[in-house]
Amino acid sequence: MSYDIGNSLKHTALILGALVVILPFYFMLSYSLQSQREIETGLSPGGVNAGFFGSQSLVLDKDCLQANTPERKEIEVAKTSYPGKTEREIYNILLKEVETSCSSRPALMNYSMAFTKAPLLRYLLNGVIVTLSIFLIQVVVALPAAYALAKLRFLGRDFIFSIVLLCLLVPVHAIALPLYVILAKLGLTNTYAALIIPWTISVFGIFLMRQFFLTVPDDLIDAARMDGMSEFSIIWRVMLPTAVPALLAFGIFSVVAHWNDYFWPRVVITGDPNLFTPPLGMRVFKQDTEGDLHGPMMAVAVIVVAPLMIAFLMAQKRFIEGITFTGMK
Amino acid sequence: MSTGSRSAYWFVAPAIILMGLIFFIPVLMALGLGFTNYSLGNSGFDFVAFENFEKIFTRRSYEKMWGATLTYVLVVVPLSVLLGLAAALAINSVTRFRDVYKTIYFLPVMATLMAMAIVWQIMLHPTAGVINRTLASGCDVEFAYGVLSGAYFGFDPLTSWYGNACADVMPNWLGDKKYAIWVICFIGVWQNFGFNMVLYLAGLTSVSRELYMAAQMDGAGSAWDRFRLVTWPALGPTTVFVVTISTIRGFQVFDIVEAFYGFGSAGPGKSAYVMMFAIFEKGIKQNLIGIGSAITIIFLIFVMFITLVQRYLVERRVHYS
Known part of the structure; x- marks a missing residue:
């Protein structure tokens, strides 16, 4: 009772x-x-x-x-x-x-205005370009490094790994200002490059993949070497397939973070609407229509939030695992 | 040392170069620029020693920054950790609908914060927002008014918050200095506690059943005893981690403030002038890179400090397990 x-x-x-x-x-x-x-x-x-x-x-x-x-x-x-x-x-x-x-x-009007009052499709496309580029580059940089740190023996390995751990302490948003100064000096503000470059390396991704590779048996790699595979192709043809679950978790983490990120795009994109990412576009849409078009504004919000929400609802276990797994360093 | 040791350097080279460019150089730049009056576009700049830091610790506008930032962190971290823990314990102890609760509580973590902040803003509008409309409609319902204003309990309704709001006007949640930062804290908690919840749920799976049995045999009968003697100590490492990550995230709050007050101020009377907003406003909008870098340095020192405390706590714990 x-x-x-x-x-x-x-x-x-x-x-x-x-x-x-x-x-x-x-x-x-x-x-x-x-x-x-x-x-x-x-x-x-x-x-x-x-x-x-x-x-x-x-x-x-x-x-x-x-x-x-x-x-x-x-x-x-x-x-x-x-x-x-x-x-x-x-x-x-x-x-x-x-x-x-x-x-x-009203329903029809709100959703059509969402696309006509501002170039929402362009924003969404930018969001896709930026998040996918970031994830792909992160993987291309992190996988070989993680493989070397986990499975190869070379001078300075422990030192390099300790640098990775050190970088893990620094949130990129915290050093946004000096990064902005560098990009501004290079004349790169208001470009896709500015949106992507600071995120090209995920020390967290390197750390995560290294921990994962440590669990891969050495025999697998030795067998591949016996077959005459180069170290390079071992990474992409042996290690990558075994790492799919960890990569998926990392991918969810990365895509969610950068699709939703508002701060960094706000810093480096000033004015050119062709480069706005969805959160930035939404913010400007709100500014331009101040208080007047709540319905269309909410339609924009639904469209921006929906892709991740739908993906999340379809694969909640994976998402929650992905975010927790990646959260638990 | 044989196979692949040469290719190893090729594999780590891109990562090392990028770590240098994206972490080390910017951190060093911040450390240097924080002691200057550098501005983009100026040909030269002067070394000003601790002048920037002196401003940050003495001027009134930065007092607001400390007030807003610390209020946010000190409210959101404990509340989102406690709520996350409570939700995790509750979900873990019921048998039905676990996944439904988990999914719902996790939704705000995934949702684009900018979008949700705009929704909250519409809901919180002083006259047309659904929250104040609902509150105002309660003023005309005798029972609701009686309970909420305290009139039913023998209090003078005009001394209560609700009675006053009914008699005068409903609060301007985002435009009134009295409420603004608290509303922002509320939204921070709303957004973050689901994240802490899943971390605690993961932590709970590692608490062994035998420990509970052993505690029971030792006479720890009540639920509170079990929590105090078994669950809470076992969750120690999770708690340390959750508090650390919540604090570091707390210092980075930005989107909500910009969504509400945005392209100009930082809330009524600058009451929501949080640290990231200050870095953005000073460093990027006003091109005062020196001051912005000084705030960045302070931010980095905070992060280092929190991480050191975390490491210390984690290492001390190792002996137990």
Whole structure:
């Protein structure tokens, strides 16, 4: 009996916690479907509670209306189709038409505006380019180094490994300022290179892969050498395949960190929207539309957050393992 | 020493060069520039000795920086560690829905913080935000008002926070000096405790069942005794690690502040002027590389100090296990 009470208390606490955690996700999704009015008042036209989906009653896109308001010339042209009407009446008829064509359901409008008000596709593409380049370069640099540190004997090995451990102490964000000075001196700010270079080496990746390679039996490598494989091809054809689980964990860690990173892009990208990564683009979108376009803003947020969320929900075990595994140095 | 010792140098060479360029040179640069008045674009600069540090430890605006940074770290680290531990213990002790809870609590760790900060900002809007709308609607519900304002318990409602808010206006969460940094702390905890939770869950799997049995036989009957005598000591290394990593991350808070106050100030009365924001504002926006580097040095000293403490604690523990 006491067990049951304790158990239900635990579940109650866990559920309450879960509700608080999920709250902003709920509203992000819900707001991305609603009109500005519904977001600000929580009420749909007619005063009913907007709920999750809102009423989806038509809303007018003011920019569209402004751009297409009937002009003198159009009224002249339309005169032939409406014989006997005054210009005022024709104007009103035309305006009605424009209003109808400029109205749409909030959900649709928010998500289309997310792509039209700012080059969101470009931001997403930049995000993909940057995160993937970073991960690939990190692997290309870290795997050979990790292999050498784990499996080859050479003078200075322990010293080099202790340097790796030393670098492990320094968070790259902490030394952002001198890195920025170097890149600025080289004229590299506002380039993809600036977004990628500071992350090309992951000392953490080297450390992780070294620890993993230590567990790979030497016989495997000796056999490959017996077959006449070069050390170089041993890395890519023998070690790499055995390292897939560790690489996957590291990949999740790396991609999540750099897809979400806002600070570094903010430092080195100033002004050129063609180079904005998703978080930076989102921040500028917010600035440009200050307080006015919550629905589209939330649609952008959903689109930026969704890829990782979906991947996470599909492979939660791997993600949690990946992040914990990589967290536990 | 035979096979591959020559190729070994080729394998580690790129890593060594990059470590030099990306870690050693910048750290040395910060150590040097922190003692100068260097600015990008200027032809020369002067050595100013400790002038930058003197400013950082005496001027008012940096007082705000210390206040905001330490408040954030001292609130977010303990709370996110304790909540992470509590969540892990609770999840570990129930049999159903473990994965559901774990997944939900982990969501904020994965989500782009910039996006979530903007959502929070909309929710926290003083008049149109859902949080204040909900609070305000409670003022008209007799029961809710009675309980929350303390009127039901015989207090004068106007002396309570809620009664006051109902009578006057709902709080301007992000625009009022009284609340801003605390709201930022709340979001920091909201985002981080799930990370600590999974680390603790991993730590809990290593606590052996025999220890609990032994404790039981020694008379440690209650749940609290079991926690105190077995779980907590066994989680020691995890706790040391979780506190270290939370602290280092805490010093790096930036996104939330920029999302809320962004391209200009650092919150009402600079109340959210955290360290990374100061480095960014001074060093990059105002091109005061000297001052920015000095703050960077202090930051690095903090990180070193925390890591040394961690190492010391970990090494001391080795004897137990």
